[in-house]
Amino acid sequence: MGILERKKREKERRRQQIMVAAKRVFSAKGLNRATMEDIAKEAELSPGTLYLYFKNKDELFFSLSLRVLQYLNIRLEHVLSNDKTLNPEQKIESLRNALYDVYEFDPMMLINMFHLQSSETLRNLSPTLMDDLTDLSRQSLRLIAAILEDEIRNGIFIDMHPIALADIVWAIFSGVILWEESKTMIDGHKDYLKQTLEIAFEIFGRGIKT
Amino acid sequence: MGILERKKREKERRRQQIMVAAKRVFSAKGLNRATMEDIAKEAELSPGTLYLYFKNKDELFFSLSLRVLQYLNIRLEHVLSNDKTLNPEQKIESLRNALYDVYEFDPMMLINMFHLQSSETLRNLSPTLMDDLTDLSRQSLRLIAAILEDEIRNGIFIDMHPIALADIVWAIFSGVILWEESKTMIDGHKDYLKQTLEIAFEIFGRGIKT
Amino acid sequence: MGILERKKREKERRRQQIMVAAKRVFSAKGLNRATMEDIAKEAELSPGTLYLYFKNKDELFFSLSLRVLQYLNIRLEHVLSNDKTLNPEQKIESLRNALYDVYEFDPMMLINMFHLQSSETLRNLSPTLMDDLTDLSRQSLRLIAAILEDEIRNGIFIDMHPIALADIVWAIFSGVILWEESKTMIDGHKDYLKQTLEIAFEIFGRGIKT
Amino acid sequence: MGILERKKREKERRRQQIMVAAKRVFSAKGLNRATMEDIAKEAELSPGTLYLYFKNKDELFFSLSLRVLQYLNIRLEHVLSNDKTLNPEQKIESLRNALYDVYEFDPMMLINMFHLQSSETLRNLSPTLMDDLTDLSRQSLRLIAAILEDEIRNGIFIDMHPIALADIVWAIFSGVILWEESKTMIDGHKDYLKQTLEIAFEIFGRGIKT
DNA sequence: TATGAATGAGGCTTCATTCAT
DNA sequence: AATGAATGAAGCCTCATTCAT
Numbered sequence: 001m002g003i004l005e006r007k008k009r010e011k012e013r014r015r016q017q018i019m020v021a022a023k024r025v026f027s028a029k030g031l032n033r034a035t036m037e038d039i040a041k042e043a044e045l046s047p048g049t050l051y052l053y054f055k056n057k058d059e060l061f062f063s064l065s066l067r068v069l070q071y072l073n074i075r076l077e078h079v080l081s082n083d084k085t086l087n088p089e090q091k092i093e094s095l096r097n098a099l100y101d102v103y104e105f106d107p108m109m110l111i112n113m114f115h116l117q118s119s120e121t122l123r124n125l126s127p128t129l130m131d132d133l134t135d136l137s138r139q140s141l142r143l144i145a146a147i148l149e150d151e152i153r154n155g156i157f158i159d160m161h162p163i164a165l166a167d168i169v170w171a172i173f174s175g176v177i178l179w180e181e182s183k184t185m186i187d188g189h190k191d192y193l194k195q196t197l198e199i200a201f202e203i204f205g206r207g208i209k210t
Numbered sequence: 211m212g213i214l215e216r217k218k219r220e221k222e223r224r225r226q227q228i229m230v231a232a233k234r235v236f237s238a239k240g241l242n243r244a245t246m247e248d249i250a251k252e253a254e255l256s257p258g259t260l261y262l263y264f265k266n267k268d269e270l271f272f273s274l275s276l277r278v279l280q281y282l283n284i285r286l287e288h289v290l291s292n293d294k295t296l297n298p299e300q301k302i303e304s305l306r307n308a309l310y311d312v313y314e315f316d317p318m319m320l321i322n323m324f325h326l327q328s329s330e331t332l333r334n335l336s337p338t339l340m341d342d343l344t345d346l347s348r349q350s351l352r353l354i355a356a357i358l359e360d361e362i363r364n365g366i367f368i369d370m371h372p373i374a375l376a377d378i379v380w381a382i383f384s385g386v387i388l389w390e391e392s393k394t395m396i397d398g399h400k401d402y403l404k405q406t407l408e409i410a411f412e413i414f415g416r417g418i419k420t
Numbered sequence: 421m422g423i424l425e426r427k428k429r430e431k432e433r434r435r436q437q438i439m440v441a442a443k444r445v446f447s448a449k450g451l452n453r454a455t456m457e458d459i460a461k462e463a464e465l466s467p468g469t470l471y472l473y474f475k476n477k478d479e480l481f482f483s484l485s486l487r488v489l490q491y492l493n494i495r496l497e498h499v500l501s502n503d504k505t506l507n508p509e510q511k512i513e514s515l516r517n518a519l520y521d522v523y524e525f526d527p528m529m530l531i532n533m534f535h536l537q538s539s540e541t542l543r544n545l546s547p548t549l550m551d552d553l554t555d556l557s558r559q560s561l562r563l564i565a566a567i568l569e570d571e572i573r574n575g576i577f578i579d580m581h582p583i584a585l586a587d588i589v590w591a592i593f594s595g596v597i598l599w600e601e602s603k604t605m606i607d608g609h610k611d612y613l614k615q616t617l618e619i620a621f622e623i624f625g626r627g628i629k630t
Numbered sequence: 631m632g633i634l635e636r637k638k639r640e641k642e643r644r645r646q647q648i649m650v651a652a653k654r655v656f657s658a659k660g661l662n663r664a665t666m667e668d669i670a671k672e673a674e675l676s677p678g679t680l681y682l683y684f685k686n687k688d689e690l691f692f693s694l695s696l697r698v699l700q701y702l703n704i705r706l707e708h709v710l711s712n713d714k715t716l717n718p719e720q721k722i723e724s725l726r727n728a729l730y731d732v733y734e735f736d737p738m739m740l741i742n743m744f745h746l747q748s749s750e751t752l753r754n755l756s757p758t759l760m761d762d763l764t765d766l767s768r769q770s771l772r773l774i775a776a777i778l779e780d781e782i783r784n785g786i787f788i789d790m791h792p793i794a795l796a797d798i799v800w801a802i803f804s805g806v807i808l809w810e811e812s813k814t815m816i817d818g819h820k821d822y823l824k825q826t827l828e829i830a831f832e833i834f835g836r837g838i839k840t
Numbered sequence: 841t842a843t844g845a846a847t848g849a850g851g852c853t854t855c856a857t858t859c860a861t
Numbered sequence: 862a863a864t865g866a867a868t869g870a871a872g873c874c875t876c877a878t879t880c881a882t
Contacts, residue, residue: 014841032242035876037844046843048879057877160409167389168410175385179377199370200378203417224866246852256868261853434862452662456856457865466864468858477856580829587809588830595805599797619790620798623837644845665872676847681874 015053018043019067022060023106031061058124062133068110069136072102076143088151089205095147096201099173100194110177141166157208165208176200225263228253229277232270237318241271268334272343274319279346282312286353298361299415305357306411309383310404320387351376367418375418386410435473438463439487442480447528451481478544482553484529489556492522496563508571509625515567516621519593520614530597561586568628577628585628596620645683648673649697652690653739661691688754692763694739699766702732706773718781719835725777726831729803730824740807771796787838795838806830 021043025034036057040047054060075098079091086094103110125133145162148169152162176197231253235244246267250257264270285308289301296304313320335343355372358379362372386407441463445454456477460467474480495518499511506514523530545553565582568589572582596617651673655664666687670677684690705728709721716724733740755763775792778799782792806827 036878037876040844047877048843048845049841051878052841158413164406164409167406168386168413171385171389171406171410172382173385174389175381175383176378178388179381179384196374196377196381199374200381203368203378204413205417207413207415207417221866245850247850257852258854258869259867262866267852431862455854460865467856468865469863471857472862578833584826584829587826588806588833591805591809591826591830592802593805594809595801595803596798598808599801599804616794616797616801619794620801623788623798623834625837627833627835627837641845666874667872677873678848678875679846682845687873 011053018045018050018053018060019064021045023064026061026064027107055126056124059126059129062125062129064106066129066132066136068102068106069133069140071105072099073136073139073143075099075101076140076147080143080147083147083150088156088209091147091151092201092205092208095144095169096197099169100197103177103197107177141170144169169204172200172204173197221263228255228260228263228270229274231255233274233316233319236271236274241267265336266334269336269339272335272339274316276339276342276346278312278316278319279343279350281315282309283346283349283353285309285311286350286357290353290357293357293360298366298419301357301361302411302415302418305354305379306407309379310407313387313407317387351380354379370418379414382410382414383407431473438465438470438473438480439484441465443484443526443529446481446484475546476544479546479549482545482549484526486549486552486556488522488526488529489553489560491525492519493556493559493563495519495521496560496567500563500567503567503570508576508629511567511571512621512625512628515564515589516617519589520617523597523617527597561590564589575630578630589624592620592624593617641683648675648680648683648690649694651675653694653736656691656694657739661687685756686754689756689759692755692759694736696759696762696766698732698736698739699763699770701735702729703766703769703773705729705731706770706777710773710777713777713780718786718839721777721781722831722835722838725774725799726827729799730827733807733827737807771800774799790838799834802830802834803827 018039022034022039025038025042028034029038036047036050039060040050043050050060054063079094079098082094083091141163144166148157148165149162151157152160152165157165180196228249232244232249235248235252238244239248246257246260249270250260253260260270264273289304289308292304293301351373354376358367358375359372361367362370362375367375389406438459442454442459445458445462448454449458456467456470459480460470463470470480474483499514499518502514503511561583564586568577568585569582571577572580572585577585599616648669652664652669655668655672658664659668666677666680669690670680673680680690684693709724709728712724713721771793774796778787778795779792781787782790782795787795810826
């Protein structure tokens with residue numbers, strides 16, 4: 001294995017180092033209030049260096065989203081492959097657990113992703129990254145749909161296009177997360193997200209069964 | 211009577227004019243990318259004038275949120291007052307309709323509100339406005355809880371603290387909205403939010419009944 | 421006496437009203453941090469009205485200086501006319517008292533005047549007002565010089581051009597006032613300006629005598 | 631040694647470059663009418679760069695004051711250390727010379743300092759800088775007091791608390807400077823400040839001796 | 841490759857002044 | 862004469878990005 005390979009690996013390592021730092025800073029301050037200098041400091045690098053690895057701030061930010069989505073899809077694939085032997089209740093439970101794990105993997109990034117993927121379109125995103133994001137999002141939906149597909153086809157779940165059902169899963173998931181997040185402003189009580197998510201999915205589970 | 215009354219009305223009209231313009235600009239660009247100059251231009255006013263009616267940009271933005279929340283609470287109160295004669299299915303349906311109307315009243319602001327109420331705490335908000343926002347948010351929750359309370363107490367809905375149930379309603383509602391919004395990025399298909407909301411609430415309705 | 425006369429008098433009264441308000445606001449905030457709206461509010465008038473009586477903010481400010489200088493000259497003339505019968509000690513004492521009275525007449529304006537007459541040349545001052553200021557300042561000096569002139573000529577005071585001596589009087593006076601003022605920043609103790617002024621003039625009195 | 635040392639020195643040099651430019655611009659226009667852009671242009675830098683070295687405009691301005699005060703204290707300490715062998719006349723003369731040197735070191739800043747230390751309290755000053763200013767001012771007073779202390783104790787100077795006497799010295803000094811400065815507006819004659827200062831201190835010297 | 845000082849466009853906000861009523 | 866809403870120029874400051882070393 002050559003020197004080129006090593007260089008490439010070294011480069012990837014540095015990229016990761018930056019992303020770890022960026023994640024912390026974005027989580028703490030949000031996309032807008034986090035500055036490139038903040039991130040550079042956190043990564044113990046200089047601002048200029050960040051631009052050797054990421055075209056611009058938006059691209060750095062969405063590379064993080066990408067990572068979350070990648071992790072999400074890995075977890076969903078895992079659910080899908082263990083899927084065959086599970087009964088409907090168990091499927092919904094394992095789906096819920098997977099989603100909750102993703103949340104725990106990187107809660108703030110997930111929230112930021114929800115916030116920003118929708119509004120404030122970002123002009124500076126390179127088409128490549130944009131496509132990656134889109135593809136991964138689509139894939140998540142398809143995976144959720146696949147997980148639930150058998151039951152739908154067999155009439156155990158309510159009759160609905162699988163993708164539509166996957167939408168609902170995703171909507172409930174993101175809704176719970178964002179709502180819990182926003183309540184800190186209102187009540188100061190946090191940390192019962194897990195319970196809310198459980199209740200939501202219990203309702204979801206009961207609701208979709210005929 | 212008189213000149214004072216007219217002045218007051220005139221002033222309120224101007225405030226509205228600014229809010230209408232601000233809504234358009236914020237909807238199109240989001241809080242951060244919308245500039246005060248954008249809004250001034252949209253309102254056919256000069257930048258300085260905006261500050262005669264709103265202390266700063268954040269305050270202008272959240273005055274819009276306030277309006278949505280006020281409308282929401284009016285709608286929820288209406289549901290509550292017509293509540294007594296409805297059966298559980300009808301209650302959930304009227305709740306869903308109310309929420310959907312709120313969405314239609316001002317979709318982008320609602321979305322922005324969801325985004326920003328949670329993240330990026332804003333320092334420049336006057337305590338008064340902050341309190342108003344908090345109060346109205348709390349009130350919404352209490353109203354939803356009140357709507358569902360009877361059924362919970364009578365064991366028709368699953369046993370759960372009413373506020374917790376209201377949380378779920380709200381989470382599903384915001385989740386569906388944000389999710390639908392974000393899918394435009396992915397699929398380009400919009401406008402089937404209403405269907406998704408219906409499905410979500412159908413699931414919700416089925417799920418919460420014992 | 422005609423209607424024109426009355427109008428003129430009325431106009432002068434309004435001018436005074438504005439100046440009184442301006443004095444208060446400038447005293448509290450200084451030239452820069454005082455806004456025309458502040459002054460208008462204090463005068464219970466609208467901003468626009470101020471401009472009917474004063475060409476601009478600078479002109480309003482320096483009209484106040486003018487008033488202080490006018491009062492100063494009146495006091496100095498009074499000293500001069502009572503002068504003949506006094507011995508040197510008494511002359512210096514009456515001079516000191518006159519200056520202290522001027523300080524008490526309008527302390528903050530005097531301070532502001534000292535501050536601003538020197539630095540920050542003001543472009544917007546009309547030549548007329550500028551000339552008035554210059555004339556009155558010169559006159560003050562001449563009056564002080566006149567008060568001390570006899571003693572100088574008679575060799576009782578140190579040999580010095582009367583105007584030069586008047587300069588020193590004025591310098592010590594303004595120095596004491598400004599210095600006392602600035603010490604509030606340092607020590608928090610105020611109000612012993614009178615003592616300092618007395619000591620300074622005691623030194624002055626002793627020093628100028630041969 | 632080394633690269634770090636050089637960097638530090640380079641940074642200090644740039645700071646000085648900015649301060650030199652700022653001094654010129656502030657001298658020409660005063661604190662308020664000088665803009666950060668003016669200063670940047672004078673320093674042949676971009677506006678943003680100024681903020682790498684000074685937190686804000688006020689802080690830049692008062693860093694200049696600081697420098698004057700530091701120089702003042704160095705000069706006063708020097709007088710004090712050479713003090714022992716001098717007779718009262720010589721002490722007052724060396725004090726006067728020291729003060730005059732300070733004036734010559736940076737006349738306009740000194741004037742600005744006198745103006746602004748008193749009026750228009752500045753909110754944006756960092757507590758650190760504020761404390762430095764206060765400390766240095768106090769120290770100046772103590773040094774002047776120390777210079778004159780022996781004579782006062784020995785009854786050669788009039789009986790007075792040393793700090794009070796130092797106040798007078800300072801008041802006369804600043805008074806002469808400001809007054810001379812302001813006269814340029816009136817007479818156009820400048821540059822005989824040195825004479826006035828000498829006369830003032832001659833009077834002062836004569837006055838304080840019993 | 842890494843640096844980090846420098847840039848400068850652009851945002852928010854203030855406020856002296858104007859002018860239609 | 863008086864109003865006061867509206868103006869818009871101008872100031873301060875931030876920060877993503879660049880580039881010489």
